[in-house]
Amino acid sequence: MTLTKRCVTTLAGLLLTVGIQAAPVEMAGVKLADPIDLGDARLQLNGAGIRYKAVFKVYVAALYLNKKAATPEEVYATSGPKRISITLLREIDSNELGKSFTKAFEENAPKTEMSRLIPGLLKMGQVFADQKKMVAGENFTIDWVPGTGTVISVKGKPQGEPIKEAEFFNAMMRIWLGSKPADWKLKDELLGKAS
Template identity: 25%
Template sequence: MSMPINVYMPRVQRVVPTALLLVGLLLSPWVIASSVSEKGESFRQVVEEDGQRYVLMGSGVFRYMIWTAYAGAYYQLEGETQPQPLSNVSRRLELAYFHAIEASDFAEATEKTLKDTLTLYEFNQIEEPLARLNQRYRDVVPGDRYLLSWNGEQLRLALNGEVLFEEESAEFASAMFSIWLGERPLGEDFRDALLGRN
């Protein structure tokens, strides 16, 4: 027995818009790729901070010897589609830790890496802000996140959203970002993943 047309049509009218809405949501990049995951740590594709909008360039996991140390994500100001980690472009690097690390270890590693990668003149130029930053590090436990950001005017270091250090120096900002994203980074594979080269 056929269904009366006046009963059938309202159901179709209800079903079709719902189906179209679901298809639209499934095809939306915000649903498909609103975040990425690295070893269980999630990083958003787009971040807004202080009126600026940052877009994820790449993410990855840093391994040291047999240890999976931390996951990271690198962002640049929206519209800056080419990686420019050592320029004056607004950018941010977020690191999520898998192991406990003491503040003194951060300070020691930061200073050693910069001494190894910068010329003596370059290191002397950033030695004072580096000494201040090294005093502001804190211990981390698994799940903690450090954020290093440059908004075009100020370098900022934050732990779990709490700002620990600020400095108005583009040179120091580039030096700090070079630790992970420079020509001689802590890990080339990690750098390339952050820059979206993998």
């Protein structure tokens, strides 16, 4: 093979690889970027899935970490920034959404940590109460940013002050990854297990 052919073959391979890595994942019409940048870190899509309630699609959830994690314990122990992204697939009353998150939060949070988590839980409830309603296509993210805390952003805008306690972010993750998750199939999908 000539040098020119080798260069063309190598370049084509590199372009194909870059193209594959940059291609967003699409789920129920929602495009999920992979990777994403959060602060100074580049996070990869660990897994994504659709939350169903009965037969209705409610939202697409995507978990981003700096390295792959296959168990909830690995997710909790992962250092560095983390993100869970939620994109709604139907209109939802924000109070209803906040109440369902609070219930799942309480069912999955360690009882020994609850007293420290209540202030963050109240802040989270207020964030959703302030929204009134969210419609299909709208997005919110819950980020863990070391040195800052848990940042909840709605439609790309941070809401209120960060919640400083590290336990709060992991307690939030238990809504989807805990022993009583919001949706068992979604839990597996967020952990990168094919359905």
